[in-house]
Amino acid sequence: MSDKFDLIIIGAGPGGYVAAIRAAQKGLNVAVIECGRAGGTCLNRGCIPTKAMIHASSLYREMQEGGRFGVTAEGVSYDYGKIVEYKQETVDTLVGGVEQLLKSNKVTFIEGKGTLMQPVDGVNAVSVGGEVYLADNVILASGSKPASLPIEGADLPHVVNSDGLFELDHAPESLVIIGGGVIGVEFATVFSNLGSTVTILEALPKILDNFDKEISQNLKMILKKRGVDIHTSAMVKSFADNGDGTVTAVYEEKEKERAASGEYILVAAGRRPVTEGLFAEGAEPEMNGRYVKVDENFRTSIPGVYAIGDLTGGIQLAHAASVHGIRAVEAMTGSEATVDVSVVPAGVYTDPEIASVGITEQQAKDQGIEVLTGKFIMSANGKSLITKEERGFIKVVAEAGTEKILGAQMMCARATDMIGEFTTAMVNGLTVPDMLLSIRSHPTYSEGIGEALEDVHGMSLHTVPRPSRK
Numbered sequence: 001m002s003d004k005f006d007l008i009i010i011g012a013g014p015g016g017y018v019a020a021i022r023a024a025q026k027g028l029n030v031a032v033i034e035c036g037r038a039g040g041t042c043l044n045r046g047c048i049p050t051k052a053m054i055h056a057s058s059l060y061r062e063m064q065e066g067g068r069f070g071v072t073a074e075g076v077s078y079d080y081g082k083i084v085e086y087k088q089e090t091v092d093t094l095v096g097g098v099e100q101l102l103k104s105n106k107v108t109f110i111e112g113k114g115t116l117m118q119p120v121d122g123v124n125a126v127s128v129g130g131e132v133y134l135a136d137n138v139i140l141a142s143g144s145k146p147a148s149l150p151i152e153g154a155d156l157p158h159v160v161n162s163d164g165l166f167e168l169d170h171a172p173e174s175l176v177i178i179g180g181g182v183i184g185v186e187f188a189t190v191f192s193n194l195g196s197t198v199t200i201l202e203a204l205p206k207i208l209d210n211f212d213k214e215i216s217q218n219l220k221m222i223l224k225k226r227g228v229d230i231h232t233s234a235m236v237k238s239f240a241d242n243g244d245g246t247v248t249a250v251y252e253e254k255e256k257e258r259a260a261s262g263e264y265i266l267v268a269a270g271r272r273p274v275t276e277g278l279f280a281e282g283a284e285p286e287m288n289g290r291y292v293k294v295d296e297n298f299r300t301s302i303p304g305v306y307a308i309g310d311l312t313g314g315i316q317l318a319h320a321a322s323v324h325g326i327r328a329v330e331a332m333t334g335s336e337a338t339v340d341v342s343v344v345p346a347g348v349y350t351d352p353e354i355a356s357v358g359i360t361e362q363q364a365k366d367q368g369i370e371v372l373t374g375k376f377i378m379s380a381n382g383k384s385l386i387t388k389e390e391r392g393f394i395k396v397v398a399e400a401g402t403e404k405i406l407g408a409q410m411m412c413a414r415a416t417d418m419i420g421e422f423t424t425a426m427v428n429g430l431t432v433p434d435m436l437l438s439i440r441s442h443p444t445y446s447e448g449i450g451e452a453l454e455d456v457h458g459m460s461l462h463t464v465p466r467p468s469r470k
């Protein structure tokens with residue numbers, strides 16, 4: 001039996017490491033158990049490396065399109081190995097920063113796989129490689145991993161998930177992506193930018209099914225224009241090796257069997273919580289299917305044991321896991337909640353970017369909520385015209401009567417940054433007039449937010465009046 005801590009956290013991803021730092025700031029004696037590197041999926045295999053790849057590949061595409069600004073470059077090329085190096089340097093810097101922060105906050109870092117045990121003499125216990133550690137509180141933050149498809153050929157060498165795709169030493173000549181969700185469209189952006197032939201096969205009738213319908217339609221059009229072949233209502237049934245360095249995905253579309261081949265197949269069909277080896281016998285908390293069941297403070301059914309992030313189901317986003325961790329620490333220390341975990345913005349790093357928070361007009365309709373809406377097309381936004389990123393729009397949804405902001409959807413440059421304005425408005429119960437009180441600098445993309453808000457009352461200054469307007 002070894003040390004006793006106030007808090008042991010299993011997993012040092014964006015949920016676990018943030019919880020560790022916040023707990024240490026509050027004076028708790030904290031240990032984090034991690035079997036990989038600090039930062040989890042987000043820093044090592046998810047958000048950060050993908051965004052780096054998107055940045056590099058978009059730069060390559062933009063350099064070829066520089067003629068639009070009177071700037072031309074000849075012989076523009078890329079070195080895939082160097083792109084990977086830049087991605088890895090970015091990851092290493094951030095991971096190093098997190099490790100340093102854990103150290104300077106005096107968080108004990110224990111390498112290995114943590115398993116929640118049955119309490120020892122009424123105190124929570126976690127084992128790591130045979131060693132048992134005790135703690136008053138435990139946070140389970142083991143995250144998620146790519147889901148594999150239970151179909152024939154899923155284990156073929158050229159059928160990879162997002163982790164496997166990062167291992168490649170070259171950009172595939174052709175790539176078939178299974179799943180038109182967030183991972184699917186982000187990797188389609190990277191590899192179509194780099195000149196690969198990309199096909200997306202999506203089982204549902206639209207890509208990015210959770211997003212506003214207009215966003216899905218626009219993105220489909222933009223990706224198609226860049227040469228991405230997109231098939232929706234296309235359910236993939238099996239994979240086959242063609243024996244010539246290519247693989248084939250067999251899918252059903254409009255009741256017909258079809259096939260799409262490529263050098264690699266990327267399976268981007270969702271993620272599953274990591275629970276293997278997480279619980280010793282008799283130490284499993286109440287579950288909700290595959291996920292750990294938690295209350296609004298992320299408490300599990302076991303006293304003193306919390307679970308956060310992807311392990312709990314719901315929205316699988318790094319920033320959601322982080323605020324779960326903060327809330328769990330606040331709950332265990334008896335502090336007031338400082339974050340509203342119910343309003344979670346989402347962003348997709350396609351080009352243009354996509355972001356959303358709260359509900360869409362359609363969701364309001366489905367829920368029987370009467371709403372007012374405003375929309376601004378970014379082709380009338382000065383900054384968007386300057387940078388030639390004028391495709392896209394900003395939509396706002398407000399409750400009829402009170403005009404409280406209920407949601408916003410954006411597809412435009414810097415959407416993933418700008419969505420924050422609506423998130424702040426929602427958690428503070430701001431209304432359309434409240435948001436319009438503040439001046440937005442000129443020329444900025446955020447002027448589009450003001451125009452969308454003004455459009456709720458048909459008063460957008462840079463929108464041609466609609467015929468119906470009196």
Ligand code: NAD
Pocket residue numbers: 047149178179180181182183184186201202203204208209234235236237268269270271315316317346347348349
């Ligand atoms: P997802 O659930 O967003 O999309 C998976 C898609 O695969 C679905 O649309 C589903 O219909 C489709 N699919 C499943 N089986 C199929 C089959 N047999 N044939 C054809 N299509 C099939 O999952 P994802 O894209 O893998 O992402 C996983 C999680 O990671 C998501 O929750 C996502 O929000 C998160 N993530 C977020 C970001 C970001 O915030 N920018 C980036 C990457 C991932």
